[in-house]
Amino acid sequence: MSGNSTIGEAAIRAGCQCYFGYPITPQNELTEYMAAHLGRKKGCSFIQAESEIAAINMVYGASLVGARAMTSSSSPGISLKQEGISYLAACELPAVIVNMSRGGPGLGSISASQSDYFQATRGGGHGDYRTIVLAPSSGQELADLTHRAFDLADKYQIPVIILGDGMLGQMMEPVEFKHEAPEELPIRGNALRGAKGRPSRIIKTFTSKPTELEEINWSLFRRYQLIRKEETAFETFLVEDAKLIVVAFGIAARIAKGAIKNARTNGMRVGMLRPVTLWPFPSEKVKELAKRTRHFLVFEMNMGQMIEDVQLALEGKGEVSFYGRPGGVIPTPSEVLRVVSRLYHQKGLESGK
Amino acid sequence: MRKVYTRPRLLKRVPFHYCPGCGHSVVHRVMTELIDEMNLGDRIIGIPPPGCSVFAYHYFDVDMAESAHGRGAAVATGIKRAFPEAIVFTYQGDGDLAAIGTAETIHAANRGERITAIFINNAVYGMTGGQMAPTTLSDQVTTTTPYGRDTKIEGYPIRMSEIVALIRGAVYIERTAVNSPANIRKTKKAIRKAFQAQIDDLGFSLVEILSPCPTNWRMTPLESWQWIDKVMTKEFPLGVIKDITGKNDAD
Numbered sequence: 001m002s003g004n005s006t007i008g009e010a011a012i013r014a015g016c017q018c019y020f021g022y023p024i025t026p027q028n029e030l031t032e033y034m035a036a037h038l039g040r041k042k043g044c045s046f047i048q049a050e051s052e053i054a055a056i057n058m059v060y061g062a063s064l065v066g067a068r069a070m071t072s073s074s075s076p077g078i079s080l081k082q083e084g085i086s087y088l089a090a091c092e093l094p095a096v097i098v099n100m101s102r103g104g105p106g107l108g109s110i111s112a113s114q115s116d117y118f119q120a121t122r123g124g125g126h127g128d129y130r131t132i133v134l135a136p137s138s139g140q141e142l143a144d145l146t147h148r149a150f151d152l153a154d155k156y157q158i159p160v161i162i163l164g165d166g167m168l169g170q171m172m173e174p175v176e177f178k179h180e181a182p183e184e185l186p187i188r189g190n191a192l193r194g195a196k197g198r199p200s201r202i203i204k205t206f207t208s209k210p211t212e213l214e215e216i217n218w219s220l221f222r223r224y225q226l227i228r229k230e231e232t233a234f235e236t237f238l239v240e241d242a243k244l245i246v247v248a249f250g251i252a253a254r255i256a257k258g259a260i261k262n263a264r265t266n267g268m269r270v271g272m273l274r275p276v277t278l279w280p281f282p283s284e285k286v287k288e289l290a291k292r293t294r295h296f297l298v299f300e301m302n303m304g305q306m307i308e309d310v311q312l313a314l315e316g317k318g319e320v321s322f323y324g325r326p327g328g329v330i331p332t333p334s335e336v337l338r339v340v341s342r343l344y345h346q347k348g349l350e351s352g353k
Numbered sequence: 354m355r356k357v358y359t360r361p362r363l364l365k366r367v368p369f370h371y372c373p374g375c376g377h378s379v380v381h382r383v384m385t386e387l388i389d390e391m392n393l394g395d396r397i398i399g400i401p402p403p404g405c406s407v408f409a410y411h412y413f414d415v416d417m418a419e420s421a422h423g424r425g426a427a428v429a430t431g432i433k434r435a436f437p438e439a440i441v442f443t444y445q446g447d448g449d450l451a452a453i454g455t456a457e458t459i460h461a462a463n464r465g466e467r468i469t470a471i472f473i474n475n476a477v478y479g480m481t482g483g484q485m486a487p488t489t490l491s492d493q494v495t496t497t498t499p500y501g502r503d504t505k506i507e508g509y510p511i512r513m514s515e516i517v518a519l520i521r522g523a524v525y526i527e528r529t530a531v532n533s534p535a536n537i538r539k540t541k542k543a544i545r546k547a548f549q550a551q552i553d554d555l556g557f558s559l560v561e562i563l564s565p566c567p568t569n570w571r572m573t574p575l576e577s578w579q580w581i582d583k584v585m586t587k588e589f590p591l592g593v594i595k596d597i598t599g600k601n602d603a604d
Contacts, residue, residue, distance in 0.1 A: 018435050031488040045434035049427070050460035057424040057457070061431020064437065066416050069431070083421050091418070125471070192432070194439055196395035202410040204419035345380070 007098055007162070008033030010146035011070050015182045016096070018069040020058035021234070024077045025110045026166035027100035031072065053076040056084030056097070063093040066191030068150055072098035073117050074166065078124075083338050085159050086125030086234070089220070090205040094153035094188075097131075098162045098243045103328025111328030112167035117305035120163045120280040127271055128217055132222050132231065134162045134277040135249040139173030145276070147179055156227055163278060165301070167251050167330060190272060198305040200245060200309050204239030224280075233276035234285050238264065242271030243349040245289055246340065247310050248299040249275050251330075259340055268344050278306070283313035290318040295347055297321045299336060301329070312331040319347070355594055357485040361385040363394050367426060370408060374574025375403060376475065379410050379531045383541045388415060388523050397440045398423045402449040405480045406473065409444055423454025426461035429468040440551055442469040451513040456459025458517065465522030465556035469547045472513065472559055474589065475566040483569030485535035487511040490588050495569070496554040510588050514561045518595040526595040530563035530586065532578040539591075551561070552596045563589055 001010070006075045008030050011019070019034040031048065045062070049055035054074050057226045062069035073081060078099045090266035099115045103109035120133045132152050134145045142164065151159040187193065192201055207213050237257060239245055248256040252273040263270040274290060275282050290296075296318050298307040311320055323339045325331045344350060360366075363385040369378045371509050388394055399417040401409035402425055410417035420428045425443030433441045443450075450458050450472050461468060477495055478484040484497040485590040488510050502510075518526050531539040540562055547558035561587050565577035572580060 005393070018431065020431065047430070047434065047464070048454050053424065054427040054430075054460065055458050057427035058431035059420065060420075060424075061433075062435035063431075064428070065432050065436040068434035069435065084424070085420055087419075092573050119407040192418060193436065194394075194396035194398060195414070195416050197476075200414045201416050201419070204407075204410060204417075206407050206419055 001139065001170065001175050002029050003139055003164065003171050003173070004029035006036065006142045006175050007072070007146050008137050009177060010143040011096070012038055012041070013177055013179045013181045014072050014147045014150040015068050015185045016064040016150065017043060017067040017157055018059070020055040020069070020071050021050050022049050022052045022055050022073065022077060024074045026169050027072050027098065028072045028100060029169065030100070031100065041243045053079035053083065053129055056081040060084055060088055060093065061096045062153050063088065064093050064192050065190040066193065068154070068185060070096040070098065072100065074099065075101045075113070075230065076103050076161060076218050078116060079283065083197070085131065086123070086129065087138045088159040088329065089123070089131060092157040093159070094135045095159045096149045096153055096162065098164065099158055100164045100166055102166050103326070109328035110166060111330045112165040112251060112301065112330055114165060114250060114301040115305070115326060116163065117278065117300070117302060120161050121309070125154050127138045129220060130229060131159060133163050135163050135278050136168065137250050137254045139171060139175045139256065139276065142173045143177055144170060152231065156223055158223070163250065165251050172321040177193060213239070228280040231277060232280045232284070233275040234282040234284070235276060237274070239271035239273065239289060239293070241269050242293050243269045244295045244297060244340065244344055244347070245293050246270065246299055246346065247271065247286070247306065249278060249306060250340070251300050252299055255331060255333050256336055257338035262307070262333065262337050263340050263344070266341070268341065268350070270340055270344070275306070276341065278323035281309045281313070283309065286310055287311045288312035290314055293318070295319050295321070295343070297323060297340065297343055301331070302326050313347035362387055363389050367411055369412065370531040371405065372460055372568045372587055373468070373566055374577055375385050375405070375568040376473065376531045376562065376566070380473065380540070381409060383537060384544060387541055387544055387548070388467070391545065393440050393548065396438060399443070399444045400428050400441070401444070404446045404449060406444055408447065410563040423449050423452070424457055424459050425449065425454060426457040426468065426470065430461050430464070430466050433466060433468050435495050436461070436490060437547065438465070440548060442471055444471045445473065446479065446498065447472070451487040453513050456601040458513070459520060462517050462520045462523040462557040462591045463477070467551045467554055468557060468560045469551050470559040471544065472566045475559050475564045476564055476585065477569045479566050479569055488589070490584060512589065514559060517559055521560065522556050523595060524597050525550040525558040527593045528561040528563070528589060528591050530581050530591055532563070532565060534589070546598070553598065555598050561589070563591070
């Protein structure tokens with residue numbers, strides 16, 4: 001099953017009731033999957049919207065009334081959605097936003113890229129907010145993290161971004177879905193459903209009193225602290241004895257894994273840290289690894305974005321190198337292996353220290 | 354003694370923040386009265402816009418949520434699709450509905466979304482201090498047309514209701530004003546028909562209301578009422594623009 005279709009099926013099985021999207025390559029199969037499988041489902045709605053902006057605002061509307069709602073796009077379209085994501089974050093509304101990212105800036109290319117890391121992990125739109133950012137690296141993980149995205153969004157009343165890329169979306173892989181679609185989901189307690197048997201309800205952030213808005217920001221911040229504590233997720237691979245740790249996410253981590261396996265057969269003690277949540281970033285894990293390993297190689301399909309989080313986490317207590325391919329170029333495992341080998345020798349790591 | 358006039362039950366007991374002579378408070382009153390009369394209070398959801406009327410949710414005693422500028426029709430679409438039992442209205446200004454939100458409005462209408470747009474046309478951007486709106490009249494002075502709107506440079510006042518009327522999914526469109534007791538009554542009747550079109554599952558409905566903004570027009574409330582009659586209605590004629598609800602009543 002293609003990665004894009006996998007997300008669609010996983011979303012339906014997570015109880016997604018509304019999908020609103022707008023065509024953009026390389027994520028169209030997801031929109032098409034939802035048109036075919038969600039659009040005629042009882043109690044569900046699919047709209048091919050007039051724009052990405054309209055689509056995210058439809059998601060906002062559906063979330064207001066308590067529905068599990070999703071939209072998807074690719075990089076330029078995600079830029080257009082930022083206004084709506086900011087409003088979702090401000091009004092503490094759950095939603096799932098999928099970015100099967102492509103090369104940028106501008107119209108860029110339709111090939112896989114990771115150049116939206118900053119946009120995804122720093123909020124993306126205006127104002128002081130965060131979104132949970134999940135970075136799957138395989139078909140199976142697309143399914144699992146899509147389901148988790150809906151749960152996290154509801155649990156913390158927050159928009160959740162799935163940051164994939166054009167390659168993950170197109171790849172065909174066997175996938176096991178672990179959940180059946182729920183018959184009916186409970187309506188969120190604070191949803192707008194009409195003021196029947198209760199006082200009327202307002203969902204808004206606008207206020208003429210700065211101290212009121214300050215309190216909203218504090219309330220969001222406290223929730224973000226809780227999410228940092230509870231939901232940070234990562235995968236480690238052969239880090240126990242590693243002299244060099246590659247830090248990579250998403251499809252880049254998949255490529256790096258192949259390179260690391262080959263490095264190991266060549267006797268190099270290389271491991272990997274793969275953040276699964278890009279926000280919250282596994283800073284504590286990076287710190288912990290730095291107690292045993294001095295050298296880190298950040299590998300991204302961009303000009304160096306996650307590297308800033310690695311450097312922040314290390315606080316100067318490790319040496320960080322970088323290898324990146326921007327613009328939609330997809331590096332090969334052997335290319336990454338060459339970079340790893342060169343760095344390994346340059347740093348004198350084979351000397352058995 | 355018969356009580357002929359009372360505060361609408363669904364109008365919260367707080368003083369309006371609107372300027373003296375502003376049309377918003379009149380429209381709020383008429384709408385809350387109507388929502389109660391039509392017994393919609395427990396299933397209606399309103400989407401006020403950024404602008405002076407962002408605070409509509411402080412006055413309407415019904416469920417409401419804010420929308421980004423221009424996105425009301427998209428937000429209302431999401432609400433209605435996820436919760437079809439709701440009666441959903443957007444409350445939008447001229448900049449909101451006829452400039453930044455043109456695409457959302459036209460496409461919601463084209464899908465025949467069962468929502469109602471209440472379109473307040475006061476020919477200026479009110480809350481930001483009286484800049485040119487898409488509906489600003491030719492030669493009208495605003496803070497961004499200090500020499501008057503020159504149609505060669507700034508284009509023409511846009512007749513959004515007539516544009517939306519061309520769209521098949523739109524079933525009821527009327528332009529009214531709130532500058533006289535008679536016109537206020539007509540406004541209430543128009544909104545009733547618009548809500549009814551939604552209740553009857555017919556399609557998109559829109560009521561454009563010419564509404565005075567004495568502060569930004571630099572007029573007294575009375576002068577602003579007169580200006581609507583003498584100037585504004587020449588560009589924006591009042592009346593039913595489209596009605597394919599099949600419910601034309603005789604009066």
